[in-house]
Amino acid sequence: MKERFAGLSSHENIYTIPNFLTVTRLIAAPVVGYLILHDQQLWAVGLFAYAGITDLIDGWMARKYNLQTVVGSVIDPMADKALMTVVVICLAIKGALPLWLATLILGRDVALGIAAIYYRYASLPHPKTFMRYWDFSLPSAEVHPTGISKFNTFLQLAVIGSTLTLPVITNAMIPAVLTTAGLTTDALNSGLRVMQYVVTATTLWSGGSYVWRKDVVKILGTDEELKKKQGFRGRAILGLSLASFVVLAGVFAxxxxxxxxxKIL
Structure with missing residues (x-):
């Protein structure tokens, strides 16, 4: 009996503070969206700030106290992406974020997702079954995010946070405070517009870097010819998907x- 139990793999402890904080961020995403759609900007900003702060805290705690878990590695980026997606969509619906920029931001992520689906299927060792596709204990490819991609994510969060905060600053703050600081609503809007153009450039650069760089996705295996073919096809799929969203964003712009x-006329 002891030998049978010894062969069983132990379950990891998922009930940790970092995982709890991550779950609260996951729950916060639709709540922030609801607050935005119902013009509760101050509460939306507060909850968005909470999500950003806890994102830093849970990562720090997991590393410092060795509380990393497989579940945490999955739900942490899921929470970040859920918050980003919900807020971008809701801000676009309210007209606070240009539709063309929302299309570009979300389109890059969708294009990367489509390419990831292909890479996973193409590089998965035979037999290619549904169960094996979702069995991530069977590694088939590794993704190494580019530096510009990480920088772009930071800028996107900055733009989204600024878009959320701007109405609170201009409506809730005493106008005299802004005047004393030498700021006007037009100046703040102009600054936000510049940030949007910067995010546009870095989003295009980030998406393009996954297309033209061959070292971003490392396909595992020994068949170099097959890996080369799979890599080319994956980048082609990503490039076509990204291009379609760029064209759509251009139409909206x-x-x-x-x-x-x-309106001017």
Whole structure:
């Protein structure tokens, strides 16, 4: 009997403070979206700030006290992406974030997701079954995020946070405070617009880096010819997917410009 139990793998402890904080961030995503859609900007900013702070805290605690878990490695980026997606969509619906920029931000992530699906299937050793596809104990490819991609994520969060905070600053703060600081609503809006253009450039750069760099995705295995073919196909899929969203964002940007011209006339 002892030998039978000795052969069983022990379950990891998932009930940790970092995992709890991550779950609260996951829950916070739809709540922030609800608050944005119902014009509760101050509460939305507070909850968004909570998500950002706990993201730093749970990562620090997991590393310092050796509380990393497999579950945590999955739900942590899931919480970040859920918050980003919900807030971008809701801000676009409210007109606070340009539709073309929201399309570009979300489109890059969707394009990467499509490419990831292909890479996983193509590089999975035979037999390629549904169960084996989702069995991540069978590694088939490794992804190494580019430096510009990490920088772009930071800038996207900065733009989203600024877009959320701007109405609170301009509406809730005493106008005299802004005047004393030499700031005006027009100046703040202009600054946010510049940040949007910077995020546009880094998002395109980030998506493109996954297309033209061959070292971002490392396909495991010994068949170098097959790996080369799979890598080319994966980058082609990513490039076509990304290009389609760029074109769509361009259409939305052109419509926005046309509407602005009509208002001026």
């Amino acid at each position: 052109a419509k926005e410009r046309a509407n602005e011209d009509e």
